[in-house]
Amino acid sequence: MSSFPNVEETKTLIKDLVKIASPSGYTKDAIQFIENRLAKSNVQTKRNNKGGLIATLPGKDTSKHRFLTAHVDTLGAIVKEIKADGRLKIQVIGGFPLNFVEGEYCTIHTVSGEKYTGTILMHQTAVHVYRKAGELKRDTENMEVRIDEVVKNKEDTRKLGIEVGDFISFDPRVELTESGFIKSRHLDDKASAAILINVIEKLAADLTELPYTTHFLFSNNEEIGYGGNSNIPPETVEYLAVDMGAIGDGQRTDEYTVSICVKDASGPYHYGLRNHLTEIAKANGIEYQLDIYPYYQSDASAAIRAGYDVVHGLIGPGIDASHAFERTHELSLKHTENLVYHYVQSEMAEE
Incomplete structure (x- = not known):
């Protein structure tokens, strides 16, 4: 059996996704692409009224749910x-x-x-x-x-x-380099969308029974502030946004690890979930950085503002030059994908 994750497959999927035009408000083609792809794995999906796509994998415990997001809308x-x-x-x-x-x-x-x-x-x-x-x-x-x-x-x-x-x-101008970088516009957040797709397909192919029913929202309005603030089942306990980690002066995030956000402009993320994610990383040899983003908000923080009673967190690959001509490395994609994969198979975080 091939090793997981296969970063070459991840990069190819990202390349396909960034080529699909999907500025906020015009995301139908990107959502259709993901819907068609997940249908091949017999994954249950549905559209919300805003045009986002929700994929659901049933779990052993149906009384508590998890909810993960990545957004396909772009600048x-x-x-x-x-x-x-x-x-x-x-x-x-x-x-x-x-x-x-x-x-x-x-x-x-x-x-x-x-x-x-x-x-x-x-x-x-x-x-x-x-x-x-x-x-x-x-x-x-x-x-x-x-x-x-x-x-x-x-x-x-x-x-x-x-x-x-x-x-x-x-024009994304996407390019894969021999040194392992992928540079393109719209890695925010199509890199994370590709990661979620790969994790879903892996779990479905292996018939993995998750400990909790888990929903994956491919949201389509994150760049304008409200992509993931609805359609959250009442059973949801944990909400994890998978979005880019920001790189710059004073930041620990880099292009070679997964970033685990401690706080952004919306305030601190849930302490227990943050610690749970770091323990999963340590246990599985996943390289990570804890970081704070002063001018950033996520789908998870949008859900909190909308009044949902959930434990919220934020992780993602480190993306250089955010909202410009972006770049990341396959190592960051690998570590992020591994963390998502192990997280959805773990027990709930402690308070």
């Missing part, structure tokens, strides 16, 4: 206005400064299903024309989408079927 943009010259003004979806996508290739998704490519640029890009191009503010007033079609005015653009409200996705 993106939406057409705010069609300018007189046919180019597009935009509004961002999710939290990021616009200089993070300056020069990025993108796709405009029309209501009719047509797709048009373009590039996100400063209006004042030509240095031969605009002397202070480098000094101007990167914001929605100065930045625009240049469409790769012959458009000379607003009417030309509208004839293509492009309108206010059309979603814009960013």
Whole structure:
């Protein structure tokens, strides 16, 4: 039997997922991809009214449930206005400064299903024309989408079927390196979604009986704050969000271990569950880092704010350059996947 996890399979799945356009509000294709894949393993799934997907694996104890999430929605943009010259003004979806996508290739998704490519640029890009191009503010007033079609005015653009409200996705530019890195946009949080899919498929293939009925929500509104704050069964005791670990000055998180979050902007995560996760890691040779994220909130913290009486936690692979052109290493994916796999087979955390 092949070893688990197989990080090459994980990276391939991540590569497939990041190529599916799914900015918050436009996630139907990503959800359908996961639904179709889990159906092949005969895993029970259902959609919630918000468009997320919930997969359930029955457990020995049905009186207490576990609930895990990863989100498939990503950063993106939406057409705010069609300018007189046919180019597009935009509004961002999710939290990021616009200089993070300056020069990025993108796709405009029309209501009719047509797709048009373009590039996100400063209006004042030509240095031969605009002397202070480098000094101007990167914001929605100065930045625009240049469409790769012959458009000379607003009417030309509208004839293509492009309108206010059309979603814009960013080119992920995914690449796997020989040194074990995967670099791409949208590793937040499609890296974690791939990890949950692999764990579900492994448990289903092995006919593993979990100690508790366990639900896996692939949420679709996390980047705008409310992806995992509903459809939580009343029997749920533990809620674990699997999302990216943030890397930067003063952080312990790195690209080679699983990050276990102690506290984020919403406050501390449950002390007992945090300690339970670290004990599982120690017992199974899983390398981890404890960390605090000062400007971060998760689906688990959204559930707490919504009033759910659950024990909540947050883990995930370390992702460099969060909300920009991200990167992680296969070691971080491996350790995160191992922790999720052993966690769902463990007993409940103590207080």
